[in-house]
Amino acid sequence: MDAEQLHRSSIIIDVTCPLAKDPKYVDWWREGGATAIAPTITGMAGNARSGFALIGGWHRYIRERDDTLLVLKAADIERAKTEGKLGIILHCQGTAIIEDDLDLLDAYQAAGLRVVQLCYNTKNLIGDGAGERTDSGLSYFGLKAVERLNALHMLIDCAHTGYQTSLDAIEASSAPVIISHANAFAIQDNARNIPDTLIKAIAENGGVIGTVGFPPFLTWNGQATLDQFIDDIAYKADLVGIDHVGIGIDYYLGQHPIEDDETALSRYQKLIAAGHWRTSEYPPPPYKFPAEIETPRSLPRLTEGLMARGFAEDDIRKILGLNWLRVYRDVWGD
Numbered sequence: 072m073d074a075e076q077l078h079r080s081s082i083i084i085d086v087t088c089p090l091a092k093d094p095k096y097v098d099w100w101r102e103g104g105a106t107a108i109a110p111t112i113t114g115m116a117g118n119a120r121s122g123f124a125l126i127g128g129w130h131r132y133i134r135e136r137d138d139t140l141l142v143l144k145a146a147d148i149e150r151a152k153t154e155g156k157l158g159i160i161l162h163c164q165g166t167a168i169i170e171d172d173l174d175l176l177d178a179y180q181a182a183g184l185r186v187v188q189l190c191y192n193t194k195n196l197i198g199d200g201a202g203e204r205t206d207s208g209l210s211y212f213g214l215k216a217v218e219r220l221n222a223l224h225m226l227i228d229c230a231h232t233g234y235q236t237s238l239d240a241i242e243a244s245s246a247p248v249i250i251s252h253a254n255a256f257a258i259q260d261n262a263r264n265i266p267d268t269l270i271k272a273i274a275e276n277g278g279v280i281g282t283v284g285f286p287p288f289l290t291w292n293g294q295a296t297l298d299q300f301i302d303d304i305a306y307k308a309d310l311v312g313i314d315h316v317g318i319g320i321d322y323y324l325g326q327h328p329i330e331d332d333e334t335a336l337s338r339y340q341k342l343i344a345a346g347h348w349r350t351s352e353y354p355p356p357p358y359k360f361p362a363e364i365e366t367p368r369s370l371p372r373l374t375e376g377l378m379a380r381g382f383a384e385d386d387i388r389k390i391l392g393l394n395w396l397r398v399y400r401d402v403w404g405d
Contacts (some may be wrong), residue, residue, distance in 0.1 A: 074371070074374050074375040077374055077378070077384055077388075078104050078370070078371045078391075079104060081104075081106075081387070081391045081392060082093065082106045082107075082148060082152050082170045082388070082391070082392035082393060082396060083103075083106050083147070083370065083391045083392045084105070084106060084107045084160075084318075084319065084391070084392035084396065085108050085157060085316070085322075085367065086108075086109045086160070086162070086251045086252070086318075087109060087111070087251045087252040087301065087321045087371075088100070088108040088109055088110050088111065088279050089111040089163070089322070090322040090323050090324055090326070090367070091110035092110060092111060092324065092398070093324060096308065096323075097110075097132075097157070099366055099368045100367040100370075101138070102367070102368045103177060103366075103368050103369060103370030103371065104370055104371060105183060106140055106152045106158060106392060107151055107157065107158030107159070108157065108158070108367075109146045109160040109162035109186060109251070109319075110129065110160075110161070111162060111163070112164075112168065113163055113165060114162040114362055115165055115167070115191040115192065115193065115342075117168045117348075118167060118170060118368070119168055119169070119170055119175055121168065122167075122169075122179065123168075123178075123182065126179070126182050127393075129141075129159060129161060129183075130183070132159075135380055138152060138155070138156050138157060139156055139157050139159060140154075140156050140157075140158055140159070141158075141159055141183055142159060142160045142185065143185065143211060143403070144399075144403050145181060145399040145403055145405055146405045147354070148258075148396055148399065160186060160372065161182075161183050161184045161185055161186070162184075162187075162188070162251070163170055163179075163184060163187055163230070164187060164188045164228075164231065164311075165188055165189075165190060165191035165195065166188075166190070166195055166216070167191075170379070171196055171212070171324075172214060172242060173208070173212075173216060174219065176216070176219050176223060177223060185225060185226060185399075185403060186198060186225070186226045186228050186249075186251070187220055187225050187228060188228040188229070188231060188232070188251065189227065189232045189236065189237075189240060190232040190233065191347065192231050192348065192349075193346060193347065196210060196213070197212060198210055198233060198235075198236030198240075199233035199236050201231050201232055201234075201262075201283035202231075202262075202347075202348070202352060203233055204236055206235045206236075207233075208235040208238070208239040209240060209243065213239070214239075217240055217244050217267045218243070220244075221244060221246050224246075224404065225245075226248075226400070226403070226404055227240055227248045227249070227397070228248075228249050228250065228251045229241070229249070229250050229273075230251045230253055230281075230319070231263075233270060234266070237250070237265075237272075238272055241272050241273065246401065246402050247276050247277035247278040247279075247398050247402060248273060248276050249278045249279050249281075249398060250265065250269075250278070250279075250280045250281065251281050252283040252285075252320075253265045253280060253281070253288075253323045254283050254303045255267070255270060257306065258306050259287075259290065259291075261287055261288050261352050262351065262352050263287075263352040263353075264288055267310060270307055270315075271310065273315065274311035274314075275389070277398070277401060279315050279316065279317045279322075279394045279395055281316075281318050282303045282304050282307070282316065282317070282319070282320075283303075283318025283319060283320065283321045284320040284321060284364065285321050285323075285360070286359060286360065286361075287352065287353060287354055287358075289361065289373055291300075291354075293359065293360070293396055294360075294361070294362055295361045296361060296362050297361050297362055297364060297372065297373070298376070300361040300373075300376075301373075303379065304316050304318075304365060304377075305380065308386075311348060313386045313390070313394075314397070315394065316389075316394065317390060317392070317394045317395050318390065318391065320360070322360065322367055324338070324355060325339065326356075326357075326358045326359070326360055327356070327357045327359045327360075328366075329363075331359050332356065335357060335358065336355060336357040338352070339355055341354055364376075373391075376388060
């Protein structure tokens, strides 16, 4: 089977898609052959009103598009593939939208939210973020949140979450925990990337870690190559096995060529000023995603690159989506 056939026949899931916040870019994933994507409901800020408003917007989008479906169970992704539709997985980055009320998680679950990222770089009521000064672990509120998420069959995501908070969540959870988008620190020494011990803990828990295309998480030297992106996948696979790697590329509005350099710099300066990003992990733009896969339109090049690196066809299918599908089935059911 050649790369084009393999790509076309695979279930392809990109689990971190903040660029889809602007629905006009959703078709780019369709052009790239994606089966399902996970738009970001909110990031570092927000509240219950903004969270439900964003979810409402996705319900309207799906209602108006007969080539789209809302993913609530693992089988919905398989149905999307069979029917030639794009599955939408609702994913929040950070828990500002639940405020201080865990009952809001029940409401979000009923509204279709399926993946909950505990923190976004800074401290919140649940625990410390990956960019926080402290590393204190889960709070009592955080422990209760993990328990509620398990009861609701919502998937826990520890991307952007502090090291000890992540380990605590893995230990407390009765279901697999994922890291939707984080690269290996051993490959690129950015503090936002994660150490081998955390990669191993996620794998031992049955979870998956998604490789990210955000440039500073792959290289300090501008634009990464496709080989550097695949290097991260290969490293994790060698460390914990092929069943625990996936993609969470993190295409977003501030990247090249979506925004011009001046607009991207303004966005960046606001994030730095608000304390959501730190210059040590997030040097200034422009942000050119890896060569050959600069946008979701070019996802077929990733399949070509994985084949060229010698990955077996079955393993490529796992990387592109089947590993995520397995975890979804474990947590959400069919």
